Amino acid sequence: MKTQYYTATTVDGFIADEHNSLDWLFEVPQGDADPFTGFFAGVGAVAMGSTTYQWIVDHEKALENPEAWLGPYGDTPAWIFTHRSLPAIPGANLHFVQGDVAPVHRLMTAAARDKNIWIIGGGDLAGQFADQGLLDELILGVAPVTLGRGAPLLPRRLTSSRLTLTAAHPVGQFAYLTYEVTGPK
Secondary structure (H helix, E strand, O other): OOOOEEEEEEEOOEEOOOOOOOOHHHHHOOOOOOHHHHOOOOOEEEEEHHHHHHHHHOOOOOOOOHHHHHHHHHHOOOEOOOOOOOOOOOOOOEEEEEOOOHHHHHHHHHHHHOOOOEEEEHHHHHHHHHHHOOOEEEEEEEOOOOOOEEOOOOOOOOOOOOOEEEEEEOOOOOEEEEEEEOOOO
């Protein structure tokens, strides 16, 4: 079982533009490969920041069309980290939480039943897990795009002493990089 931050990022290290848009991502050809389906088969619980959740609600119209959530995520339990009130997507297995990630991580571990925990977004949330030594792996789909500014991939200092490259391969125009993450010293 691993806690994994799996995300797409630009070459200059942003996961969304300055308006929290992912339009740049959908412009990049991925080819015929579908790395997400294989990855998600190993996921037993999801952690998500409120901005990512709100993007799904708004852009996928998930409140009116719950299948936009249920199609990709099914009944996989998701913990939404937020400091504000957010609407729940009908039929989704959601837990709205705030505060320290460590006690929530314990709940997620129990719910995942030996499957992996996926931190879907954002970068600061993944950083909070890394700060506490709870992040095991980074899986980055690096797109041939630069944004110049926006939401950073991981707004933390993680030096090479904490990151070990374990895989690198192309998927369409993306370079997928996988790093093992060790805890803080």
